[in-house]
Structures are given as C-alpha cells and as structure tokens.
Amino acid sequence: MNDWIPAAILWGLTLVRLPTVRIREALPAFLGALFASVAFTLYVPSVYLAVDRVIGGGNAVAVVLSEFVVAALWQIQRSLQIATSPSTAACGKAWRGWWAICSVAMLLTFPWWSAPQSTRWVVSVYGAQPALLVFQTIAVAFIMTVSISALRICLPRLKRMRGLFRSGFRMVLAGFALALALGGVRLLGNFLQPGSEPKAAIEWFYETAQQVIVILVSLGLSLPRLAAVAQRLALTLKAAKMLRRIQPIWWNLASSEMDLVIDSKLYSRIEFLTVKSVARLQRRISEIRDSEIRAQTRGYVMDTQSAEIVREVETLLYDYADGARNSQKAAMR
Structure with missing residues (x-):
C-alpha cells in the first residue's frame, strides 16, 4: 500500500472532525485522528528521513512516531468509553496513568539504542537489540491492552447498535482484533533469523496490516459523522x-x-x-x-x-x- 494513502485518509478524517473540536465529548476522537495522522505522515520514508535529520538522527523520529501512535490509541480508547459509557471518569484516569507510564518508559529506552543509520525500518534492522526489544515490548503491551479494552467495550454493545453505528463498530472491532494479533507477531519477528523467508513474510504482513488497522478503526469511528456530513x-x-x-x-x-x-x-x-x-x-x-x-x-x-x-x-x-x-x-x- 502506498504510504501516503493512509496518511491522506487520516488527515481527511481529521478535517471532517475539525468542527467538533469545541465539543468536549468529541475531542478524544478528534485528537485520536490528529495524532494518528501525524504518526502516519512521519511513517512515510521520505518524511521519516527528513525529520530524523532535523532532530539529530539515530532514528529519534521512531520514538516520536511511536509516542504519537500510543497517544492516538489512548484517545481512541477514550472516545469509545465516552460513546458507550459517559460516566467512566475513574476508568479514564487509570488509562491516562497507564498511557503516561508506557510513554515515559518508551522514551527512556532511546539513550541505549544503537541505530546510527536512519531508516524507517528501524525495528526490522535493529530490533533484536535489548533496548529496542524493551521499547517494543512496552509499546506492544500498550497496544494489546487497548485492543482488549476496545473489544470488551464494543462486543457486548454490538447487538444493540443499528445502521451506521453498527457498521462502524464492526470495523473498529475488526481493526482492534487485528491489532491484538499484530502485536504478538511483531515481537515474534525479532527473534527470527535475518534474511529468512518467515521473517520476510512477517515484515510484509506487519507493514500492510498496520495501515489496514488504522484505516479500519478511523473509518469505523468516523462513519456516522461522515454520513451526517454527506447528508x-x-x-x-x-x-x-x-x-x-x-x-x-x-x-x-x-x-x-x-x-x-x-x-x-x-x-x-x-x-x-x-x-x-x-x-x-x-x-x-x-x-x-x-x-x-x-x-x-x-x-x-x-x-x-x-x-x-x-x-x-x-x-x-x-x-x-x-x-x-x-x-x-x-x-x-
């Protein structure tokens, strides 16, 4: 998939949500789309290399990109909670704490990276290093817990949904189910022999699946609003x-x-x-x-x-x- 396609789709969905930015309950969905848009723009190889040169190299942009990804997932999880159970303030604070712990822990691994050559495929090239393995484990732990939470929120309510809301929640469910599987696959790939066919297959699957996931979840959350805007x-x-x-x-x-x-x-x-x-x-x-x-x-x-x-x-x-x-x-x- 062309790397600009998911970035362009996400920016389009962010612009569609822009008029809702002053609505407190709608803000997490807007921020989730915005953070994901920034992350997937940085994920484009030419953008990745250019930004990495500006901020000092060593694949520092990979940390920035990943921080935007986990922030986007946190906001998406918040938007699902608000849409289904508005009175979940205590649970919201717990998730904010978990996001903060993971974000800081991911950031603290960077000084121990040894990834001198700027490459968007930093995990594929340097992912077996202990510091990067810790970084990935923390990120995957956050992705998996958010995915499990999203599935627990959406599945029991799916039968009560109708029309576009039902279709949207199905897309969200499919996206997070795939994200849950993808997290484990990502870690498994780091322990496979470099250059082997299984490792190449996993890398291809990861590259494609993460773009499909973000499009599924973002479109699913935005489907009712897109229909209302079109109307x-x-x-x-x-x-x-x-x-x-x-x-x-x-x-x-x-x-x-x-x-x-x-x-x-x-x-x-x-x-x-x-x-x-x-x-x-x-x-x-x-x-x-x-x-x-x-x-x-x-x-x-x-x-x-x-x-x-x-x-x-x-x-x-x-x-x-x-x-x-x-x-x-x-x-x-």
Missing part, C-alpha cells in the same frame, strides 16, 4: 437549487414589501459554492410567508404551483434541521 452537503446543494426555483415567487411577493426583506441580494449562479445557501433559503421562505400574510389583507391568494414549491422548500429545511441534529449526535461519537 448535510447534499441538502446544502439542494437548497442552492431551490433558491433559484423560489426566486420568482419571492420577487412577486417581496418586491412590494421591501421593509420585510432582510437580504435583497439576488440569487447568484455560484450560490452552491458557498455554505450560506440554506441560511439564505430560510430567509427567503420567512420573507415569502411574512409578505404573504400582509398581502392576504389585500385579497392575495398564492397560486397552487407556487404554494407547492414553498411547501417543498419548507420540507427541505425541516430535513436539514433534522440532519443537523443527527450530525451533532454523530459528533459526540
């Missing part, structure tokens, strides 16, 4: 189209009641490129209804076709409001 985008584009349809109705009514008009700017052909089409449509409908009420005192009656279009727009706006509520709920996952 809102579709409604926004439809709102831009409806602005053109109601323009003659609005002009027929509001042109004689300009004191009721909030926004007299005419519809633009590039309205669909903005994020304001729904807000403008809401104003247009309000102005149409307000003008209609005043015009009715003079005997005005809206024709059947215009009334049907206005009702269609009002239904669209109701669907948009409902989609916005669903998007808010999805942001909490």
Whole structure:
C-alpha cells in the first residue's frame, strides 16, 4: 500500500472532525485522528528521513512516531468509553496513568539504542537489540491492552447498535482484533533469523496490516459523522437549487414589501459554492410567508404551483434541521 494513502485518509478524517473540536465529548476522537495522522505522515520514508535529520538522527523520529501512535490509541480508547459509557471518569484516569507510564518508559529506552543509520525500518534492522526489544515490548503491551479494552467495550454493545453505528463498530472491532494479533507477531519477528523467508513474510504482513488497522478503526469511528456530513452537503446543494426555483415567487411577493426583506441580494449562479445557501433559503421562505400574510389583507391568494414549491422548500429545511441534529449526535461519537 502506498504510504501516503493512509496518511491522506487520516488527515481527511481529521478535517471532517475539525468542527467538533469545541465539543468536549468529541475531542478524544478528534485528537485520536490528529495524532494518528501525524504518526502516519512521519511513517512515510521520505518524511521519516527528513525529520530524523532535523532532530539529530539515530532514528529519534521512531520514538516520536511511536509516542504519537500510543497517544492516538489512548484517545481512541477514550472516545469509545465516552460513546458507550459517559460516566467512566475513574476508568479514564487509570488509562491516562497507564498511557503516561508506557510513554515515559518508551522514551527512556532511546539513550541505549544503537541505530546510527536512519531508516524507517528501524525495528526490522535493529530490533533484536535489548533496548529496542524493551521499547517494543512496552509499546506492544500498550497496544494489546487497548485492543482488549476496545473489544470488551464494543462486543457486548454490538447487538444493540443499528445502521451506521453498527457498521462502524464492526470495523473498529475488526481493526482492534487485528491489532491484538499484530502485536504478538511483531515481537515474534525479532527473534527470527535475518534474511529468512518467515521473517520476510512477517515484515510484509506487519507493514500492510498496520495501515489496514488504522484505516479500519478511523473509518469505523468516523462513519456516522461522515454520513451526517454527506447528508448535510447534499441538502446544502439542494437548497442552492431551490433558491433559484423560489426566486420568482419571492420577487412577486417581496418586491412590494421591501421593509420585510432582510437580504435583497439576488440569487447568484455560484450560490452552491458557498455554505450560506440554506441560511439564505430560510430567509427567503420567512420573507415569502411574512409578505404573504400582509398581502392576504389585500385579497392575495398564492397560486397552487407556487404554494407547492414553498411547501417543498419548507420540507427541505425541516430535513436539514433534522440532519443537523443527527450530525451533532454523530459528533459526540
């Protein structure tokens, strides 16, 4: 798999979650995506080598990369806890302590590394060294405990899930089940003979599987939000189209009641490129209804076709409001 693909996917998922950054319950999911994005960007060989030169060489970037990975897993575990059991403050503190212990212990192994040549495959090349074995054991211990915790959180609740949440949790389960197996495989590979076929097979599996894992887990956690964002985008584009349809109705009514008009700017052909089409449509409908009420005192009656279009727009706006509520709920996952 191209190393830029998982990095690009993760940055895309991070950007999708950016509007939720001020929501306290949604922050762990955003941070998990952000930390994973940074880690997998550093994992790209050209980026890895460039950053390692900047920070002094000796594969110091491998420590930075790994710290971002365990931080991402910690935040993902937090997001799962919040999504399924919001009142788990004590358990959250215990996980924060476990993450801190593992992070510091991993960092303290670096002075004893002997890995002079910068290479993204530092574990494959130098992984049999005692210091690197300790480093990997700590990292694998954290990965495995997070994976077990995630499986314990998700499995009992899977039957109660419906729709996209069920599909998303299945992807998360598959990702963490694979991560659990991958941790043991990673350590086993270090004790195999360099250049042997079994070691080469394990290295290939590890390289591929870790990218599949991060994509599965990240997509699984983001699936409901991605669907809500797609729904809102579709409604926004439809709102831009409806602005053109109601323009003659609005002009027929509001042109004689300009004191009721909030926004007299005419519809633009590039309205669909903005994020304001729904807000403008809401104003247009309000102005149409307000003008209609005043015009009715003079005997005005809206024709059947215009009334049907206005009702269609009002239904669209109701669907948009409902989609916005669903998007808010999805942001909490």
